[in-house]
Amino acid sequence: MTDLIERPTTSTPDEGGPSNVDDGHHSDHGDHHGPSGLLKWLTSTDHKVIGINYTVTSIVMMVIGGAFAEVIRAQLVSPTSTLVTLQQYNQLFTMHGSVMIYLFVGPFAFAGLANYLVPLQVGAPDMAFPRLNALSYWLYLTGSLTMVLGFFVSGGPAAFGWVGYAPLTSAINAPGAGADLWIGALMLTGFSAIFSGVNLIATIFYLRAPGMTLFRMPIFTWNMLVTGILILLAFPVLTAGLIMLYCDRHFGTHIFEVQGGGVPLLWQHIFWFWGHPEVYILALPFFGMVTEIIPVFSKKPIFGYKGMVFATLTIAALSLGVWAHHMFTTGAVLLPFFSIMSLLIAVPTGIKLFNWIGTMWGGKLQFSTAMLMAIGFVATFLIGGITGIYLASPPLDFFTHDTYFVIAHFHSVVMALTMGAFAGIYFWFPKMTGKMLHEGWGKAQFWLLFIGTQVFTLPGYLVGLHGMPRRMAVYPNNPSWQTLNQWESVGALLIGISTLLFVVNVIVSYRKPIVAGDNPWDANGLEWFTSSPPPHHNFTSLPPIRSERPVWDYNHPDAPALGHGHHEPAAAAAAEKVEA
């Protein structure tokens, strides 16, 4: 491409390889550029520090949201349980959904790992706008605290579900500061996401190293580019809707209230116009992570690289036209249009799935924890994807909407994403810290998480088909739902224990560190060409970039050239002129 920006950090491979990066910066990364210790974490604009801040904060949020889930599942063990009151139950599932969706899954992926990895993968010294990046993080942290603060105000936190359907959110129906804190938290994290999106797009378009054309970018970076674009298209709509909601509550604007001429249904349109692209804003980063991981542990390049990119673009385009499939039972949307658009998303998603399988086909698979988590992601996502196809059909949605079938469907999806998150953590933790995570604890965590997820979701599909609506604190009229609910609770418990194993693993790995080295997995992207953790401005040298896996090419100069996609290895490429 045309972005041959000269940077002092970039040099030819003759002048230096990974080893002298190691010597120069391994021990003192960052300190000569500013304060150290706590002050460094508070004041840094380094994308790696911010990325770790984001990652750690979002995992703390996952633990908090998970704790809410465990209480919810404990309540549902019996049809007439009184562990929590009805109001507390409504607050718990509202905060569970809000924390997980707004504060964990998204920020972990598009702001945590992406912040850390995208500049490294494109060979840049930092994000395009480092201070804006810091602002993103502080807005996110403030928003997260604002959300959780709901528990400490009179009346407690919001209790209208994470989707906040008007007019249940009105000043009459949801009085108190909890609802306002919920709105404020979403605005803050919404702006944080928008700034992250701007930063990702600018970084990917303007800071790529010489030789890294768009079609040589790692798939993770590709997916983050598309995610960034989706964020810019979707998040401002949600933020606007939240401002309207706030005005309704406090200034009597009657936008979502019938008396005064407002339209409650408008909220659902606004919310889902953000909400469905949001599903892919959440999913695409994890698709990207898995697409980085599976090739490395199959010892092959990603199968169908370009197909993968076009599948991502297609998913993103379609995802902007499917929002009303969340509203089939309103009786007020055009059913066939939103049905076919939703069904069509299965096609690019299927392409991705077959590409992952195609990558493993003929490979030599190594089942590290990262690979197991990635395969667990694919399997669980397959279940969530297939059940999603049912929900795209309005007549089938009519009797599964708002039941546990839907709950099970999207928990299959988000639990798959959680496995993708852990795949990413196990894969890049060595790069971020210079230490390996313990494989034994990791595999124990994987099996508990994978089995727990299926034990949790599969009974949910059945109890949903038996007619159990979501958001039931008690179900005294239907004691027959109890057994399936108890199985779900067992699954949730297993998932909870698996998270504890992860915490143990981190502690063990810090107590008895195993040094990772620059490139422990024989991996592909530029992030593996620098030290672990990378120095302040990431690189002292870069390899020639002639494919989407420059570091692999550099380390395997004798590998035969590939037929398609500019896949000449480094040795052959050295003779070739640089594409501009």
Added chain:
Amino acid sequence: MESATPLTDSPDAVTPVRQRRSRRRAILLALSAPLILAGCQLPSFGAYGGVSKTGTDTYKLWQGFSVAAVIIGGFTFLLMIFVIVRFRAKKKDTSLPKQTQYNIPLEIAYTVIPIVVVIGLFAATVVVENKVVANPSPQASINVTAFQWGWKFTYPGHKAYVVGQTTQTPTMVMPADEDVRIYLRSADVVHGFYVPRFNFSRYAQPGLLNVFTFNITKPGLYKGQCAQLCGLYHSLMYFNVRVLPSDQYDAWIAQQDAKTPVVNAVAQNGAIASQISPRVPTNRAQSQGAN
């Protein structure tokens, strides 16, 4: 058809009679496949059979989707398991596998085949959907109003009404084998009118009238409840539907009319109205009302 191919194409000496017989068997099999798919031999895949005309159609659509899901999902799962078992790295084998990246015909195949499947699913969806959302001219009508946290059922042209909230579960009475039109409204927030056995639910929304039709073929008592979160007592917002043979229904409604003095009906409805009046929507859709 597929099962016939290896037999008829087989180079082995097969007598013409046997060949014909096997071909006939194959054709029979091919012809019966849709019958098997459409028939009652399919498992329920967890769903209710549906006690209404459209509920039964929806159930068949569910079965069709499930067959597709089992075939495609099963194929993909088996493929994954095969790949995981077959291509595990052997210990101490550090050599690289063949570096393959593209197989265009294969990629086109797994793009085009899903598109064809999706179009098929969509076609089936549209056929059933048109039946489910159709509103044939009704033989009876019921106004359903959802409110926090209960239901009110009134019968246009009759004095009869049923009202109840949370602990006193109200029962909507309706005739069997007749097209019964439901006018669904909400007095306050969004509720969900959901009867699992009818394979149907619909939002009750403030300021919006929803109209749909049931034709219940099997008399009985069915449980229903609010499916959309509506506040504190959402979990307890139950109702029942009692479907009576039409003569019994006529008797029931005549009895209700007789025992409900006009004053009482107005008072009862008024009581409910005043209870929910601060949030009773007053827009066009509501006032078009009972017709």
